[in-house]
Amino acid sequence: MARKLRWTDVADIAIELEEARPDADVVNLRFTDLWRWVQELPDFADDPQKSNEKILEAIQMAWLDERS
Template sequence: MRWTDIQDIAIELEEAHPDKDNLNLRFTDLHKWVCELEGFEDDPEKSNEKILEAIQMAWIDERED
């Protein structure tokens, strides 16, 4: 996975961290959790606030489904 795989990352985050409050999280934590996902192979330095916000929103939507 890469930073652009927003939906795949959201699905994996929900599976890996179903107990985490994905509404009130720190982007530093989110960044760490994404980088720790199995299959994540992108450069950790290539993320930014816009990407992390998109991942958070997708994760929230994933949990609501």
């Protein structure tokens, strides 16, 4: 069974987002979209209320790193 992702799995989430949404504009992305997209990942299983702006920003930065 695959390990379930949590909000703190920033790097793993970034990898999965890059695979799921390779055409996304990561630089100009809205956190509301990012929040929803993370929850739509098949391996994600954490409480939606445990996210915050700091976590979403970390995911966005990791996603940018993953892309480059």
